[in-house]
Amino acid sequence: MPLPKVLSFIKNENYDHLSSEVVTMAKKSLLDFIASTYTGYQCKTSSIALKSANWIGEKGYCTVIGSEKQVSPFAATFINATLSSCMDIDDGHRDAVGHPGCMIIPPVLTSGELDKNCTGKELITAIVVGYEVGIRCGIVMNSNHKQLFYGSGGWALFGSASGVAKIKRLTEESLKNSLTIAEVYGPTAQCGKSIAAGSMTKESVGWGATTALMGVLLAEHGFTGPNNILMDKHLYNSDIETVFETLGEKYEIKNIYFKQYPACKWAHSPITAALNIMKEFNPNLEEIDEIIIETFSKAVTLNHIKPQTTEAAQYSIPFTVATALCYGAVEPFHVSEEHLKNHKIYSIAKKIRMIQVDDLEKDFPRKRPARLKIKMKDKEVFTNEVKLVKGDSENPLLWEDLVDKFHRCSKDFIDSERREEIIERIKNLENITNLKEFTSLLR
Structure with missing residues (x-):
């Protein structure tokens, strides 16, 4: 011992x-x-x-x-x-x-x-x-x-x-x-x-x-x-x-x-993926049909669509990803109580579906990977995968x-x-x- x-x-x-x-x-x-x-x-x-x-x-x-x-x-x-x-x-x-x-x-x-x-x-x-x-x-x-x-x-x-x-x-x-x-x-x-x-x-x-x-x-x-x-x-x-x-x-x-970001570490890869997509493709948020987040099983549990508390928002991948898409950032005030009833965020968050996938599961806990897919109404799909984010020991x-x-x-x-x-x-x-x-x- x-x-x-x-x-x-x-x-x-x-x-x-x-x-x-x-x-x-x-x-x-x-x-x-x-x-x-x-x-x-x-x-x-x-x-x-x-x-x-x-x-x-x-x-x-x-x-x-x-x-x-x-x-x-x-x-x-x-x-x-x-x-x-x-x-x-x-x-x-x-x-x-x-x-x-x-x-x-x-x-x-x-x-x-x-x-x-x-x-x-x-x-x-x-x-x-x-x-x-x-x-x-x-x-x-x-x-x-x-x-x-x-x-x-x-x-x-x-x-x-x-x-x-x-x-x-x-x-x-x-x-x-x-x-x-x-x-x-x-x-x-x-x-x-x-x-x-x-x-x-x-x-x-x-x-x-x-x-x-x-x-x-x-x-x-x-x-x-x-x-x-x-x-x-x-x-x-x-x-x-x-x-x-x-x-x-x-x-x-x-x-x-x-x-x-003021969020569980498991949310940082999908947040980063969302910011990457907005920077590269700048999709029209009103034309989004569905957002799929593929990740590991622990992260899938962070699926509050409409969090009722600041703490729930920090542990909500749909809420924080929707925030990133709407505002191009996730700052502490974004998860404060006055933002919890933000209709703009909720309208995006409810389109998010989270899925556990085996190829990303094997990377946890050494990495916190996520693959974000934004499907548009015209069938175009924007995809970004993140395994390491700024702030990780490797970066x-x-x-x-x-x-x-x-x-x-x-x-x-x-x-x-x-x-x-x-x-x-x-x-x-x-x-x-x-x-x-x-x-x-x-x-």
Whole structure:
């Protein structure tokens, strides 16, 4: 089992061991996380999440991004995690089938903020540690995703606990208990139920991150957990030892993808295909007879024709593809509540039919392919197939792309001078000697 190797990695990993590429990816992930968090304020979820401080702990010194609130560590973790995930524009990892950043960065940032001696280098290291452990747990746990599909709150909490434990410099015994408590206390994160209902629970992100933080604090004070992690070996198709064999040598953070659109990653290929067709052929939308989307079976479940909530819209391939066709873009405000009754979008969405096809099924989860066919009333057919999109690790968003995304996501909440300062601080994060210098900019 991987626990001894994992504990050794968490304890011994240090900034000087990290390559410049890995450090840059940690900075990009942090910038993307903050952009996604500001975007979250466009969701109804945000106002409810902010109220949670009344119950989880209103008194404290931890930053809520985009708010004047300073609250307890638990409240800050829950709110920031929920905000960063509620627009579904946060980072992800294909093989883990979910989102590490929204789970790992909030409790790590909170813990670093409370530590008077936490530096930018330590924050970078803790983020990397969290991503490396969390992603590998996701790869194992979702190796049998056709039968048992864990949302990010069910697997990335191992990364959350690892990153927080690294910030807190725990002894090996406390470190072990931090991870094993997470094994038992973590949410099952049955996101399929949330997707079907279009509910705010999504992938149990807010509670997963908060649970991980609680587990670390309990372990720090002597609370014990079982003796290992990933104990449900019979449920997984991956060999656990093989997945963790490269820990500390091969860095999975380099395989992170970043999103251009506020939608489930499974929708990004058909959205891109729709935009490609509009750019190349510019078909008359009123003359469309039918739109067929061929894709893999998981994506076919995202078939809400007329979503009733923002969350359902993010998980609706017909709605987001119709948006792309109508407006030539899919921006966060396109999936906000005021757009849900947009007749122009609905008139296109109801013409969409989704089909699972075997030749694209075999590519999942390594790729999220889709083939879009627009059939016109005059029998002309426009087709475009997409297997990789801009933002995938094979076709990554550059630093400049993420800076542009950050501006687009945060411009309605903070002025340009503050935005530029945040970007500059992240770009030179290793030079920060006290994390509060940075977090104070986010309020």
